[in-house]
Amino acid sequence: MIQVIHAQDLLKALEAETVEKSQPTIATFKGTHISIGHSVETRKKGVLEISSMNRFWNRPIPDSEPTQTFVADKWNSRVGLDYGVLDRFTVGAGYSTDNRSVDVFGKYRLFYQRDSGKTFPFSITLFQGGVYREKSSIRLPLYEGSPMEKEVSSKDKFAATTQVLIARKISRNFSLQIAPTYVYRAEDGLVADESAHHFALGFGARYKVSNHVSIVSEYYYVPNPVDFVDTYGPFSLGANWELSDVLLQFKLTNARDFVEDQFIIKTGNNFNFRDGNLHFGFHATYFIQL
Amino acid sequence: MNKLLLLLVSVYSISFAHAQDGYITRQGEVTFFSYTSVENIQATNNQVLSLFYPSSSRIGVQILMRAFTFKKSLMYEHFNESYIESDLYPKATFEGDIIGFDANQEGSQTRIIKGTFTLRDITKPIEMKATIIKTNGAYTISGELEVLIKDYEIKVPPILSPNIAKNIQVSFKFQYVPNDDQK
Numbered sequence: 275m276i277q278v279i280h281a282q283d284l285l286k287a288l289e290a291e292t293v294e295k296s297q298p299t300i301a302t303f304k305g306t307h308i309s310i311g312h313s314v315e316t317r318k319k320g321v322l323e324i325s326s327m328n329r330f331w332n333r334p335i336p337d338s339e340p341t342q343t344f345v346a347d348k349w350n351s352r353v354g355l356d357y358g359v360l361d362r363f364t365v366g367a368g369y370s371t372d373n374r375s376v377d378v379f380g381k382y383r384l385f386y387q388r389d390s391g392k393t394f395p396f397s398i399t400l401f402q403g404g405v406y407r408e409k410s411s412i413r414l415p416l417y418e419g420s421p422m423e424k425e426v427s428s429k430d431k432f433a434a435t436t437q438v439l440i441a442r443k444i445s446r447n448f449s450l451q452i453a454p455t456y457v458y459r460a461e462d463g464l465v466a467d468e469s470a471h472h473f474a475l476g477f478g479a480r481y482k483v484s485n486h487v488s489i490v491s492e493y494y495y496v497p498n499p500v501d502f503v504d505t506y507g508p509f510s511l512g513a514n515w516e517l518s519d520v521l522l523q524f525k526l527t528n529a530r531d532f533v534e535d536q537f538i539i540k541t542g543n544n545f546n547f548r549d550g551n552l553h554f555g556f557h558a559t560y561f562i563q564l
Numbered sequence: 565m566n567k568l569l570l571l572l573v574s575v576y577s578i579s580f581a582h583a584q585d586g587y588i589t590r591q592g593e594v595t596f597f598s599y600t601s602v603e604n605i606q607a608t609n610n611q612v613l614s615l616f617y618p619s620s621s622r623i624g625v626q627i628l629m630r631a632f633t634f635k636k637s638l639m640y641e642h643f644n645e646s647y648i649e650s651d652l653y654p655k656a657t658f659e660g661d662i663i664g665f666d667a668n669q670e671g672s673q674t675r676i677i678k679g680t681f682t683l684r685d686i687t688k689p690i691e692m693k694a695t696i697i698k699t700n701g702a703y704t705i706s707g708e709l710e711v712l713i714k715d716y717e718i719k720v721p722p723i724l725s726p727n728i729a730k731n732i733q734v735s736f737k738f739q740y741v742p743n744d745d746q747k
Contacts (some may be wrong), residue, residue: 284624284659287615291588297630301645318637446651485646486721516646518603518727519638563636 296391302443308478309490309510314399314441316383317358325559327352334550352532377533379403401437405533433459435534451478457535486516509545523557587616587740594736598729607632614738621665625658656683672697683716706737
Protein backbone atom coordinates (compact mmCIF):
# COMPACT_ATOMS: atom_id res chain seq x y z
CA MET A 275 0.00 0.00 0.00
CA ILE A 276 2.77 2.38 0.95
CA GLN A 277 4.60 1.52 -2.29
CA VAL A 278 1.52 2.25 -4.43
CA ILE A 279 0.93 5.62 -2.82
CA HIS A 280 4.59 6.41 -3.17
CA ALA A 281 4.76 5.51 -6.86
CA GLN A 282 1.76 7.63 -7.73
CA ASP A 283 3.12 10.50 -5.67
CA LEU A 284 6.47 10.40 -7.40
CA LEU A 285 5.09 10.61 -10.94
CA LYS A 286 2.57 13.26 -9.90
CA ALA A 287 5.30 15.25 -8.20
CA LEU A 288 7.45 15.09 -11.34
CA GLU A 289 4.50 16.17 -13.44
CA ALA A 290 3.85 19.09 -11.07
CA GLU A 291 7.44 20.28 -11.39
CA THR A 292 7.39 20.19 -15.21
CA VAL A 293 7.72 23.51 -16.97
CA GLU A 294 6.17 23.25 -20.46
CA LYS A 295 8.32 24.84 -23.13
CA SER A 296 7.18 25.81 -26.62
CA GLN A 297 8.98 23.62 -29.15
CA PRO A 298 9.00 24.22 -32.91
CA THR A 299 7.40 21.40 -34.88
CA ILE A 300 10.10 19.43 -36.68
CA ALA A 301 10.19 17.64 -40.03
CA THR A 302 7.18 19.15 -41.81
CA PHE A 303 8.98 17.76 -44.85
CA LYS A 304 12.07 15.59 -44.77
CA GLY A 305 14.05 17.39 -47.45
CA THR A 306 14.63 20.94 -48.64
CA HIS A 307 12.67 19.88 -51.74
CA ILE A 308 9.22 18.29 -51.51
CA SER A 309 9.52 16.70 -54.95
CA ILE A 310 10.28 19.13 -57.77
CA GLY A 311 10.03 22.42 -55.84
CA HIS A 312 11.38 23.79 -52.59
CA SER A 313 9.83 23.01 -49.21
CA VAL A 314 9.72 25.25 -46.12
CA GLU A 315 12.60 23.28 -44.60
CA THR A 316 15.98 24.92 -44.18
CA ARG A 317 19.10 23.09 -43.09
CA LYS A 318 20.66 23.72 -39.67
CA LYS A 319 23.80 25.81 -39.32
CA GLY A 320 26.93 24.11 -40.62
CA VAL A 321 25.15 21.53 -42.76
CA LEU A 322 26.34 20.93 -46.32
CA GLU A 323 24.16 18.97 -48.69
CA ILE A 324 25.34 17.62 -52.02
CA SER A 325 22.53 16.79 -54.38
CA SER A 326 22.28 15.06 -57.70
CA MET A 327 18.98 15.54 -59.52
CA ASN A 328 18.15 13.62 -62.67
CA ARG A 329 15.26 13.36 -65.13
CA PHE A 330 14.99 10.75 -67.83
CA TRP A 331 12.54 10.67 -70.72
CA ASN A 332 11.96 9.29 -74.20
CA ARG A 333 11.52 11.31 -77.36
CA PRO A 334 8.15 10.86 -79.06
CA ILE A 335 8.99 8.69 -82.08
CA PRO A 336 6.32 7.25 -84.43
CA ASP A 337 5.72 3.52 -83.97
CA SER A 338 7.05 2.79 -87.47
CA GLU A 339 10.49 4.16 -86.60
CA PRO A 340 12.75 1.86 -84.62
CA THR A 341 14.40 3.39 -81.58
CA GLN A 342 17.95 2.57 -80.69
CA THR A 343 18.36 4.23 -77.32
CA PHE A 344 19.00 2.19 -74.25
CA VAL A 345 16.61 2.78 -71.28
CA ALA A 346 15.97 6.49 -71.90
CA ASP A 347 16.54 8.79 -74.86
CA LYS A 348 17.15 11.97 -72.96
CA TRP A 349 18.62 12.98 -69.66
CA ASN A 350 18.78 16.25 -67.74
CA SER A 351 20.84 16.54 -64.62
CA ARG A 352 21.54 19.13 -61.94
CA VAL A 353 24.30 18.94 -59.37
CA GLY A 354 23.86 21.23 -56.41
CA LEU A 355 25.37 22.31 -53.13
CA ASP A 356 23.24 23.64 -50.25
CA TYR A 357 24.72 25.12 -47.11
CA GLY A 358 23.09 26.14 -43.82
CA VAL A 359 24.56 29.55 -42.95
CA LEU A 360 22.24 29.88 -39.96
CA ASP A 361 19.57 27.53 -38.63
CA ARG A 362 17.03 29.70 -40.43
CA PHE A 363 19.05 30.61 -43.54
CA THR A 364 20.16 28.22 -46.29
CA VAL A 365 21.95 29.15 -49.52
CA GLY A 366 22.56 26.95 -52.52
CA ALA A 367 23.87 26.79 -56.06
CA GLY A 368 23.62 24.33 -58.91
CA TYR A 369 24.41 23.58 -62.53
CA SER A 370 21.96 21.89 -64.90
CA THR A 371 23.09 20.21 -68.10
CA ASP A 372 20.07 20.55 -70.39
CA ASN A 373 20.03 24.36 -70.68
CA ARG A 374 23.53 24.80 -69.28
CA SER A 375 22.17 26.95 -66.47
CA VAL A 376 23.80 28.13 -63.27
CA ASP A 377 21.35 28.86 -60.47
CA VAL A 378 21.70 30.26 -56.97
CA PHE A 379 19.13 30.60 -54.20
CA GLY A 380 18.63 31.68 -50.63
CA LYS A 381 15.78 30.72 -48.35
CA TYR A 382 14.99 32.17 -44.96
CA ARG A 383 12.74 30.53 -42.37
CA LEU A 384 10.53 33.35 -41.12
CA PHE A 385 8.31 31.35 -38.74
CA TYR A 386 8.31 27.87 -37.27
CA GLN A 387 5.06 26.02 -36.63
CA ARG A 388 4.57 25.55 -32.90
CA ASP A 389 2.00 23.13 -31.53
CA SER A 390 2.69 23.40 -27.81
CA GLY A 391 3.01 26.33 -25.42
CA LYS A 392 2.87 29.53 -27.47
CA THR A 393 1.37 28.11 -30.65
CA PHE A 394 1.76 29.24 -34.26
CA PRO A 395 -0.15 27.39 -36.98
CA PHE A 396 2.26 27.61 -39.96
CA SER A 397 5.84 27.40 -41.06
CA ILE A 398 6.70 30.27 -43.39
CA THR A 399 9.86 30.49 -45.49
CA LEU A 400 10.87 33.14 -48.03
CA PHE A 401 12.60 31.84 -51.13
CA GLN A 402 14.59 33.84 -53.68
CA GLY A 403 16.31 32.19 -56.61
CA GLY A 404 18.16 33.48 -59.66
CA VAL A 405 19.49 31.75 -62.74
CA TYR A 406 21.63 32.41 -65.81
CA ARG A 407 20.64 30.06 -68.62
CA GLU A 408 23.14 29.83 -71.48
CA LYS A 409 20.76 28.06 -73.85
CA SER A 410 17.68 30.18 -74.36
CA SER A 411 14.32 28.59 -75.10
CA ILE A 412 13.35 31.23 -77.69
CA ARG A 413 14.85 32.55 -80.96
CA LEU A 414 14.36 36.15 -82.06
CA PRO A 415 14.12 37.45 -85.65
CA LEU A 416 17.38 39.02 -86.82
CA TYR A 417 15.43 42.20 -87.64
CA GLU A 418 11.73 43.06 -87.92
CA GLY A 419 10.10 40.63 -90.36
CA SER A 420 13.30 38.74 -91.16
CA PRO A 421 13.20 34.94 -91.54
CA MET A 422 16.73 34.82 -90.12
CA GLU A 423 17.11 34.29 -86.39
CA LYS A 424 19.52 35.50 -83.78
CA GLU A 425 20.49 34.37 -80.31
CA VAL A 426 19.00 36.11 -77.23
CA SER A 427 21.66 38.45 -75.81
CA SER A 428 23.38 37.50 -72.57
CA LYS A 429 21.71 40.16 -70.48
CA ASP A 430 18.30 38.65 -71.29
CA LYS A 431 19.24 35.15 -70.20
CA PHE A 432 18.54 35.87 -66.54
CA ALA A 433 15.47 34.80 -64.64
CA ALA A 434 14.43 35.03 -61.00
CA THR A 435 11.85 33.37 -58.77
CA THR A 436 10.38 34.70 -55.52
CA GLN A 437 8.24 32.44 -53.36
CA VAL A 438 6.46 32.60 -50.04
CA LEU A 439 6.36 29.00 -48.84
CA ILE A 440 3.59 28.40 -46.30
CA ALA A 441 3.25 24.93 -44.82
CA ARG A 442 1.48 23.15 -42.03
CA LYS A 443 2.17 19.75 -40.53
CA ILE A 444 -1.49 18.84 -40.12
CA SER A 445 -0.88 15.49 -38.47
CA ARG A 446 2.27 13.50 -37.74
CA ASN A 447 1.97 11.92 -41.19
CA PHE A 448 0.40 14.60 -43.35
CA SER A 449 1.87 17.98 -44.33
CA LEU A 450 0.56 20.52 -46.81
CA GLN A 451 2.27 23.47 -48.50
CA ILE A 452 0.99 26.43 -50.51
CA ALA A 453 3.45 28.59 -52.42
CA PRO A 454 2.46 31.94 -53.96
CA THR A 455 5.13 32.45 -56.62
CA TYR A 456 6.38 35.37 -58.70
CA VAL A 457 8.66 34.66 -61.67
CA TYR A 458 10.64 37.14 -63.75
CA ARG A 459 11.97 35.79 -67.05
CA ALA A 460 13.80 38.46 -69.05
CA GLU A 461 13.67 36.57 -72.37
CA ASP A 462 9.85 36.27 -72.30
CA GLY A 463 9.68 40.09 -72.28
CA LEU A 464 11.39 40.16 -75.70
CA VAL A 465 8.49 38.38 -77.39
CA ALA A 466 5.88 40.76 -78.85
CA ASP A 467 2.87 41.29 -76.55
CA GLU A 468 4.38 39.09 -73.84
CA SER A 469 5.41 40.07 -70.35
CA ALA A 470 8.49 39.02 -68.42
CA HIS A 471 6.40 38.85 -65.23
CA HIS A 472 4.54 35.68 -64.28
CA PHE A 473 2.55 34.47 -61.29
CA ALA A 474 1.85 30.97 -60.09
CA LEU A 475 0.46 29.13 -57.08
CA GLY A 476 2.15 25.98 -55.90
CA PHE A 477 0.58 23.11 -53.96
CA GLY A 478 2.59 20.39 -52.27
CA ALA A 479 1.80 17.54 -49.93
CA ARG A 480 3.49 14.62 -48.29
CA TYR A 481 2.08 11.59 -46.57
CA LYS A 482 4.34 9.49 -44.38
CA VAL A 483 3.66 5.80 -44.99
CA SER A 484 6.34 4.60 -42.59
CA ASN A 485 9.02 6.17 -40.42
CA HIS A 486 11.41 6.31 -43.37
CA VAL A 487 9.21 6.48 -46.48
CA SER A 488 6.75 9.14 -47.59
CA ILE A 489 4.60 9.73 -50.66
CA VAL A 490 4.82 13.27 -52.06
CA SER A 491 3.01 15.24 -54.72
CA GLU A 492 3.29 18.73 -56.13
CA TYR A 493 1.43 20.87 -58.62
CA TYR A 494 1.87 24.45 -59.79
CA TYR A 495 -1.13 26.36 -61.08
CA VAL A 496 -0.26 29.11 -63.59
CA PRO A 497 -3.28 31.43 -64.06
CA ASN A 498 -1.91 33.37 -67.07
CA PRO A 499 0.33 31.08 -69.10
CA VAL A 500 2.41 32.50 -71.98
CA ASP A 501 0.63 32.60 -75.37
CA PHE A 502 3.50 32.00 -77.78
CA VAL A 503 4.09 28.40 -76.80
CA ASP A 504 1.91 25.69 -75.22
CA THR A 505 2.63 25.22 -71.53
CA TYR A 506 1.19 23.00 -68.81
CA GLY A 507 1.23 23.12 -65.03
CA PRO A 508 4.03 20.96 -63.68
CA PHE A 509 2.84 17.95 -61.69
CA SER A 510 4.81 15.40 -59.77
CA LEU A 511 4.01 12.22 -57.88
CA GLY A 512 6.78 10.44 -56.05
CA ALA A 513 8.24 8.72 -53.04
CA ASN A 514 10.95 9.91 -50.67
CA TRP A 515 13.11 7.38 -48.88
CA GLU A 516 15.43 8.32 -46.04
CA LEU A 517 18.53 6.24 -45.45
CA SER A 518 20.61 7.69 -42.65
CA ASP A 519 22.65 10.45 -44.37
CA VAL A 520 21.06 10.00 -47.78
CA LEU A 521 17.65 11.12 -48.98
CA LEU A 522 16.45 9.39 -52.15
CA GLN A 523 13.58 10.94 -54.09
CA PHE A 524 11.85 9.10 -56.92
CA LYS A 525 9.15 10.70 -59.02
CA LEU A 526 7.02 10.67 -62.13
CA THR A 527 6.56 14.16 -63.53
CA ASN A 528 6.06 16.23 -66.65
CA ALA A 529 8.70 18.76 -65.54
CA ARG A 530 11.99 18.46 -67.37
CA ASP A 531 13.89 21.22 -65.59
CA PHE A 532 15.10 21.79 -62.05
CA VAL A 533 15.15 25.57 -61.79
CA GLU A 534 11.88 27.07 -60.58
CA ASP A 535 11.24 29.75 -63.25
CA GLN A 536 11.63 27.26 -66.09
CA PHE A 537 9.61 24.32 -64.82
CA ILE A 538 6.82 26.44 -63.33
CA ILE A 539 6.26 28.72 -66.33
CA LYS A 540 7.65 26.78 -69.29
CA THR A 541 6.82 23.09 -68.84
CA GLY A 542 5.97 22.33 -72.47
CA ASN A 543 4.26 18.95 -72.12
CA ASN A 544 1.32 17.56 -70.24
CA PHE A 545 1.47 14.85 -67.57
CA ASN A 546 0.58 11.50 -69.09
CA PHE A 547 2.29 8.23 -69.88
CA ARG A 548 3.22 8.91 -73.51
CA ASP A 549 6.81 9.23 -74.65
CA GLY A 550 8.02 12.80 -74.39
CA ASN A 551 5.58 13.56 -71.59
CA LEU A 552 6.43 11.12 -68.86
CA HIS A 553 9.67 11.90 -67.06
CA PHE A 554 11.21 9.68 -64.44
CA GLY A 555 13.01 11.67 -61.78
CA PHE A 556 15.65 10.51 -59.37
CA HIS A 557 17.24 12.80 -56.78
CA ALA A 558 19.88 11.81 -54.25
CA THR A 559 20.89 14.21 -51.48
CA TYR A 560 23.85 13.51 -49.27
CA PHE A 561 24.04 15.18 -45.86
CA ILE A 562 27.35 16.31 -44.33
CA GLN A 563 27.66 18.03 -40.94
CA LEU A 564 30.64 20.42 -41.11
CA MET B 565 -13.87 0.64 9.19
CA ASN B 566 -12.99 3.89 10.86
CA LYS B 567 -9.70 2.42 12.02
CA LEU B 568 -8.88 1.33 8.50
CA LEU B 569 -9.62 4.83 7.23
CA LEU B 570 -7.43 6.27 9.96
CA LEU B 571 -4.66 3.89 8.95
CA LEU B 572 -4.96 4.92 5.30
CA VAL B 573 -4.87 8.60 6.21
CA SER B 574 -1.85 8.10 8.42
CA VAL B 575 -0.02 6.10 5.72
CA TYR B 576 -0.79 8.81 3.24
CA SER B 577 0.45 11.50 5.58
CA ILE B 578 3.66 9.56 6.20
CA SER B 579 4.34 9.44 2.49
CA PHE B 580 3.46 13.10 2.28
CA ALA B 581 5.88 13.77 5.12
CA HIS B 582 8.53 11.98 3.08
CA ALA B 583 7.90 14.35 0.23
CA GLN B 584 8.70 17.23 2.57
CA ASP B 585 12.43 16.49 2.58
CA GLY B 586 12.63 16.44 -1.21
CA TYR B 587 15.59 17.38 -3.34
CA ILE B 588 15.35 18.48 -6.96
CA THR B 589 17.38 19.08 -10.09
CA ARG B 590 16.18 20.58 -13.35
CA GLN B 591 19.55 20.45 -15.07
CA GLY B 592 20.24 16.76 -14.69
CA GLU B 593 22.51 15.36 -17.34
CA VAL B 594 21.74 12.19 -19.28
CA THR B 595 24.00 11.07 -22.13
CA PHE B 596 23.57 8.07 -24.37
CA PHE B 597 26.03 6.38 -26.69
CA SER B 598 25.51 3.96 -29.52
CA TYR B 599 28.79 2.41 -30.62
CA THR B 600 28.94 0.41 -33.84
CA SER B 601 31.70 -0.20 -36.35
CA VAL B 602 29.80 1.93 -38.89
CA GLU B 603 28.87 4.95 -36.82
CA ASN B 604 29.12 6.33 -33.30
CA ILE B 605 26.16 8.29 -32.06
CA GLN B 606 26.17 10.39 -28.91
CA ALA B 607 23.50 12.68 -27.52
CA THR B 608 23.25 14.70 -24.33
CA ASN B 609 20.29 16.09 -22.47
CA ASN B 610 21.06 18.82 -19.89
CA GLN B 611 17.46 19.51 -18.90
CA VAL B 612 16.51 16.35 -17.08
CA LEU B 613 14.13 16.77 -14.16
CA SER B 614 14.66 14.59 -11.11
CA LEU B 615 13.27 14.40 -7.57
CA PHE B 616 15.09 12.65 -4.74
CA TYR B 617 13.79 11.85 -1.23
CA PRO B 618 16.76 10.77 0.94
CA SER B 619 14.68 9.68 3.94
CA SER B 620 12.69 7.16 1.87
CA SER B 621 15.57 6.68 -0.64
CA ARG B 622 13.15 7.15 -3.52
CA ILE B 623 14.17 8.71 -6.79
CA GLY B 624 12.12 9.87 -9.80
CA VAL B 625 13.39 11.06 -13.17
CA GLN B 626 11.64 12.65 -16.11
CA ILE B 627 13.47 13.02 -19.44
CA LEU B 628 12.14 15.24 -22.21
CA MET B 629 13.10 13.44 -25.43
CA ARG B 630 13.15 16.61 -27.56
CA ALA B 631 15.87 18.06 -25.30
CA PHE B 632 18.58 15.62 -26.44
CA THR B 633 21.19 17.40 -28.54
CA PHE B 634 23.25 15.69 -31.24
CA LYS B 635 26.38 16.73 -33.10
CA LYS B 636 24.59 16.02 -36.38
CA SER B 637 21.33 17.93 -36.69
CA LEU B 638 19.93 15.25 -39.01
CA MET B 639 20.29 12.67 -36.23
CA TYR B 640 18.18 14.84 -33.95
CA GLU B 641 15.43 14.74 -36.56
CA HIS B 642 15.71 11.00 -37.13
CA PHE B 643 15.86 10.27 -33.39
CA ASN B 644 12.67 12.22 -32.69
CA GLU B 645 10.77 11.42 -35.90
CA SER B 646 11.69 7.88 -36.81
CA TYR B 647 12.94 6.08 -33.72
CA ILE B 648 11.66 7.56 -30.44
CA GLU B 649 8.59 9.18 -32.03
CA SER B 650 8.70 11.99 -29.51
CA ASP B 651 5.49 13.54 -30.82
CA LEU B 652 3.64 10.46 -29.50
CA TYR B 653 5.90 9.74 -26.53
CA PRO B 654 7.45 13.06 -25.44
CA LYS B 655 8.85 11.84 -22.11
CA ALA B 656 10.70 8.96 -20.57
CA THR B 657 10.35 8.39 -16.81
CA PHE B 658 12.16 6.42 -14.15
CA GLU B 659 11.06 5.69 -10.61
CA GLY B 660 12.89 3.54 -8.13
CA ASP B 661 14.60 2.99 -4.79
CA ILE B 662 18.21 3.11 -3.77
CA ILE B 663 18.80 -0.23 -2.04
CA GLY B 664 20.48 0.06 1.37
CA PHE B 665 20.93 3.81 1.16
CA ASP B 666 22.02 5.61 4.33
CA ALA B 667 20.77 9.19 4.25
CA ASN B 668 23.02 10.29 7.07
CA GLN B 669 26.31 9.06 5.65
CA GLU B 670 28.48 11.99 4.52
CA GLY B 671 30.66 11.50 1.46
CA SER B 672 30.34 8.83 -1.19
CA GLN B 673 28.47 5.51 -1.19
CA THR B 674 27.95 3.09 -4.04
CA ARG B 675 24.53 1.44 -4.19
CA ILE B 676 22.19 -0.39 -6.54
CA ILE B 677 19.14 1.52 -7.75
CA LYS B 678 16.15 -0.70 -8.59
CA GLY B 679 13.09 0.59 -10.34
CA THR B 680 11.09 0.84 -13.52
CA PHE B 681 11.96 2.74 -16.67
CA THR B 682 9.21 3.89 -19.05
CA LEU B 683 10.10 4.77 -22.63
CA ARG B 684 7.58 4.95 -25.50
CA ASP B 685 4.86 3.96 -22.99
CA ILE B 686 6.63 0.64 -22.35
CA THR B 687 7.57 0.00 -18.71
CA LYS B 688 10.37 -2.41 -17.83
CA PRO B 689 12.13 -3.18 -14.55
CA ILE B 690 15.69 -1.86 -14.54
CA GLU B 691 18.69 -1.97 -12.21
CA MET B 692 21.86 0.07 -12.15
CA LYS B 693 24.90 0.79 -10.01
CA ALA B 694 25.11 4.40 -8.83
CA THR B 695 27.33 6.57 -6.69
CA ILE B 696 25.64 8.89 -4.23
CA ILE B 697 27.69 11.72 -2.77
CA LYS B 698 26.46 13.86 0.12
CA THR B 699 28.26 17.16 0.72
CA ASN B 700 27.00 20.14 2.74
CA GLY B 701 23.42 18.91 2.73
CA ALA B 702 23.29 18.45 -1.07
CA TYR B 703 23.36 15.20 -3.05
CA THR B 704 24.95 14.13 -6.32
CA ILE B 705 23.91 10.85 -7.92
CA SER B 706 25.70 9.48 -10.94
CA GLY B 707 25.89 6.14 -12.68
CA GLU B 708 25.60 4.13 -15.85
CA LEU B 709 23.20 1.63 -17.32
CA GLU B 710 22.42 -0.22 -20.50
CA VAL B 711 19.17 -0.10 -22.43
CA LEU B 712 18.21 -2.69 -25.05
CA ILE B 713 16.42 -1.04 -27.95
CA LYS B 714 14.25 -4.11 -28.58
CA ASP B 715 12.84 -3.85 -25.03
CA TYR B 716 11.19 -0.57 -26.01
CA GLU B 717 10.13 -1.60 -29.52
CA ILE B 718 12.37 0.93 -31.26
CA LYS B 719 12.16 -0.11 -34.90
CA VAL B 720 15.35 0.03 -36.96
CA PRO B 721 14.99 -0.87 -40.65
CA PRO B 722 17.21 -3.87 -41.56
CA ILE B 723 19.30 -1.78 -43.96
CA LEU B 724 20.24 0.60 -41.11
CA SER B 725 20.69 -1.97 -38.36
CA PRO B 726 24.54 -1.91 -38.66
CA ASN B 727 24.42 1.84 -37.83
CA ILE B 728 22.59 1.57 -34.52
CA ALA B 729 23.77 -0.47 -31.53
CA LYS B 730 21.47 -3.09 -30.00
CA ASN B 731 22.56 -1.98 -26.51
CA ILE B 732 22.54 1.72 -25.80
CA GLN B 733 24.95 2.89 -23.09
CA VAL B 734 23.41 5.54 -20.85
CA SER B 735 25.20 7.62 -18.24
CA PHE B 736 23.66 10.15 -15.88
CA LYS B 737 24.64 12.75 -13.33
CA PHE B 738 22.15 14.61 -11.15
CA GLN B 739 23.18 17.40 -8.75
CA TYR B 740 20.31 17.93 -6.32
CA VAL B 741 19.45 20.97 -4.27
CA PRO B 742 16.75 21.16 -1.55
CA ASN B 743 13.34 21.64 -3.16
CA ASP B 744 12.06 24.83 -1.54
CA ASP B 745 8.96 25.56 -3.59
CA GLN B 746 7.00 22.52 -2.41
CA LYS B 747 3.35 22.81 -1.68
